[in-house]
Amino acid sequence: MRPVIGGRLLVVGYWWLVVEQYQLGRDNVLDIRNLQARVAGNDILKGITLTVNAGEVHAVMGPNGSGKSTLAQVLAGNPVYEVTGGTVTFDGRDLLALQPEERAQAGVFMAFQYPVEIPGVSNAYFLRSAYNELRKARGQDEVDPLEFLDIMEKNLTLVDMDPAMLNRSVNAGFSGGEKKRNEILQMAVLRPRLAILDETDSGLDIDALRVVADGVNTLRRPDNAAIVVTHYQRLLNHIVPDFVHVLSAGRIVKSGGKELALELEEKGYDWLEAPAEALA
Amino acid sequence: MSSSIETLVNREYKFGFVTDIEADTIPPGLGEDTVRAIALKKREPEWLVDWRLKAYRRWVTMREPHWGNVRYDPIDYESQVYYSAPKTAKPIGSLDEVDPKLREAYDKLGIPLKEQQVLAGVAVDAVFDSVSVGTSYREQLGKLGIIFCSLGEAVREHPDLVRKYLGSVVPYSDNFYASLNSAVFSDGSFVYVPPGVHCPMELSTYFRINAANTGQFERTLIIADEGAYVSYLEGCTAPKRDTHQLHAAVVEIIALANATVKYSTVQNWYSGDEEGRGGIFNFVTKRGKCAGANSKISWTQVETGSAITWKYPSVILQGDNSVGEFYSVAVVNHHQQADTGTKMLHLGRNTRSTIVSKGISAGQGNNSYRGRVYVGPKAAGARNYTQCDSMLIGNRCGAHTFPYIEVANDTAQVEHEASTSKIGEDQIFYLQQRGISKENAVSMIVAGFCKDVFKELPMEFALEAQQLLGITLEGSVG
Ligand SMILES: Nc1ncnc2c1ncn2[C@@H]1O[C@H](COP(=O)(O)OP(=O)(O)OP(=O)(O)O)[C@@H](O)[C@H]1O
Ligand SMILES: [Mg+2]
Numbered sequence: 001m002r003p004v005i006g007g008r009l010l011v012v013g014y015w016w017l018v019v020e021q022y023q024l025g026r027d028n029v030l031d032i033r034n035l036q037a038r039v040a041g042n043d044i045l046k047g048i049t050l051t052v053n054a055g056e057v058h059a060v061m062g063p064n065g066s067g068k069s070t071l072a073q074v075l076a077g078n079p080v081y082e083v084t085g086g087t088v089t090f091d092g093r094d095l096l097a098l099q100p101e102e103r104a105q106a107g108v109f110m111a112f113q114y115p116v117e118i119p120g121v122s123n124a125y126f127l128r129s130a131y132n133e134l135r136k137a138r139g140q141d142e143v144d145p146l147e148f149l150d151i152m153e154k155n156l157t158l159v160d161m162d163p164a165m166l167n168r169s170v171n172a173g174f175s176g177g178e179k180k181r182n183e184i185l186q187m188a189v190l191r192p193r194l195a196i197l198d199e200t201d202s203g204l205d206i207d208a209l210r211v212v213a214d215g216v217n218t219l220r221r222p223d224n225a226a227i228v229v230t231h232y233q234r235l236l237n238h239i240v241p242d243f244v245h246v247l248s249a250g251r252i253v254k255s256g257g258k259e260l261a262l263e264l265e266e267k268g269y270d271w272l273e274a275p276a277e278a279l280a
Numbered sequence: 281m282s283s284s285i286e287t288l289v290n291r292e293y294k295f296g297f298v299t300d301i302e303a304d305t306i307p308p309g310l311g312e313d314t315v316r317a318i319a320l321k322k323r324e325p326e327w328l329v330d331w332r333l334k335a336y337r338r339w340v341t342m343r344e345p346h347w348g349n350v351r352y353d354p355i356d357y358e359s360q361v362y363y364s365a366p367k368t369a370k371p372i373g374s375l376d377e378v379d380p381k382l383r384e385a386y387d388k389l390g391i392p393l394k395e396q397q398v399l400a401g402v403a404v405d406a407v408f409d410s411v412s413v414g415t416s417y418r419e420q421l422g423k424l425g426i427i428f429c430s431l432g433e434a435v436r437e438h439p440d441l442v443r444k445y446l447g448s449v450v451p452y453s454d455n456f457y458a459s460l461n462s463a464v465f466s467d468g469s470f471v472y473v474p475p476g477v478h479c480p481m482e483l484s485t486y487f488r489i490n491a492a493n494t495g496q497f498e499r500t501l502i503i504a505d506e507g508a509y510v511s512y513l514e515g516c517t518a519p520k521r522d523t524h525q526l527h528a529a530v531v532e533i534i535a536l537a538n539a540t541v542k543y544s545t546v547q548n549w550y551s552g553d554e555e556g557r558g559g560i561f562n563f564v565t566k567r568g569k570c571a572g573a574n575s576k577i578s579w580t581q582v583e584t585g586s587a588i589t590w591k592y593p594s595v596i597l598q599g600d601n602s603v604g605e606f607y608s609v610a611v612v613n614h615h616q617q618a619d620t621g622t623k624m625l626h627l628g629r630n631t632r633s634t635i636v637s638k639g640i641s642a643g644q645g646n647n648s649y650r651g652r653v654y655v656g657p658k659a660a661g662a663r664n665y666t667q668c669d670s671m672l673i674g675n676r677c678g679a680h681t682f683p684y685i686e687v688a689n690d691t692a693q694v695e696h697e698a699s700t701s702k703i704g705e706d707q708i709f710y711l712q713q714r715g716i717s718k719e720n721a722v723s724m725i726v727a728g729f730c731k732d733v734f735k736e737l738p739m740e741f742a743l744e745a746q747q748l749l750g751i752t753l754e755g756s757v758g
Pocket of ligand 2: 069070198
């Protein structure tokens, strides 16, 4: 028996090597290996492995509380979440070693499931500061308020947002939909290498959904990538993913193409065995 | 959890240097002879010496007030130096005559004493230790009839004005520290704006305590005659020293009918080290009187320094339809304590007052707002609006609110709103996720919190406040 098992392992190992080379050739953006994380004393992520290449859109689905937002927050570097194992490589760099702002400057953008309100700080000022920080990190000159106005104009049209929103405090008193739109506006302005959208479609009416999807599609390019966390197939009708992953109890329990989302819509998550139980 | 945020607000005090300059100093201690010695040094007229002595005699009968929400060891008034002046051969007439070492010290402070900066439109009077070292831009102001000079000079050149108004808003008997100031005040600024004149530039004073164990007891007197307008800025710094230093200033403002005075302060006295050693005791009496109808006095203060701040810039609303305003940001960190607020005394009819107070507490700092709104029986139609917000950074600091409201006229409207919030880790992370450093994120959130006050600061000073607080105000202000 033993030699046979050994032989099979050898074959598997060989395949990894091939896959890896293939992926590197395809401009790897994000490489997550066996990522584990905990929050408030509970293990939430129990070994996530996921590879995202340039030009790809990955949808992440899964039941409430399965760890989707945790994954997004850990990638963005929220200090509330403690990484207990695994590695994350972003454009060849150790992502987990970077401060949150360094990750942002390196090109990681997360649209928050619950965007935060910052009273008294104008949206325009906040956006320009963020934009300039990213420019500074790339050794570029900062733009002045007038130049920035030009940049804003195009992007406002893209997300169909009233320019008056720029003079209001960041997210303060915004409706749920306005907050989500504001996240996409920020993404449009900051042009990330990797965008992680955490349920940006939740709470949106049909028009807003289309606006968000159009925004994402317009920004979709061969040299960037996106991870789209969603509960609904309808978003994926607009933003067609290359891969769909199902997260359950902190693990990816199934991956597939865009048709997996349709299957989930139809059958729900119950038919997917949680791996924790499967392995127990 | 918030220790990371705390380290951010614990920045080095940049103004802690000492200037090595020869000083003319009176030995420590306080008695009638000290008062006389100060008056003699300043070659003061008899009436002023008498006034000082009355104040001194009153002061010895008074007790140090302890109703403030602040704690400190007893102050030894005998060990203080009550007069220290940079040594110069003769009184200073022009900026060129200012000791280069002093100029250098002011350069380090970023004070626009140099002519080219003066041309930027700020007229500056600088008080180093106790003596006013140079008032710039005086000629241009003179053409408009505006007097802007040191109080000492005003006593010599414009004795009638000084005699008429000195002590008319803050009498020598007013309170312990005001009486002490009246007895030993060494210098300060004097402003007079004649009827109908709109002062075309911001008038600015910088106060600097340099010598060790020296108290600074400056006294400022501002008079806006009928229909006049003036905006006045005050900034202050002191070197780092291990011992506490006393600063007991008095500011009096008089606004006659239809006059407006805007008084802005950025106070950045040395606040002591992380253990609470050293730092300035800032015990200050500031009061304005809206003496005439339709007059207006507006106080804006950004209090970032001092070990202890005890001050209540107030307005006596005597003239009908007069307006009083108080906009305040007070930041405490480490072991700093602030008990600050205002008094709005509505005496005239249809008088209005607005109070906006923003308290920020970090480290083990303790921040109290104390405010009194009084509406007298004749103040029909008086209105007050008070908004009092506190922000906590970390969980070892404190915020307190002590509003006192007394209304003796039932047509008055008094509104009070208060809130306390914690700076949010989620807010900081949100900004960081957009590429903004944690340090700038904290600054931005705090600036947002203070927006309603910062937008009241004159442009020149908004920049100053930005440097002092490490806050990027641009865009988030006004
Ligand atoms: N800051 C936190 N403090 C305590 N528990 C947390 C925190 N963040 C997440 N959790 C817990 O971790 C688990 C996963 O939460 P997460 O937000 O990642 O789920 P999700 O898959 O995004 O769910 P949903 O679809 O409802 O958004 C949940 O049990 C949640 O209660
Ligand atoms: Mg979620």
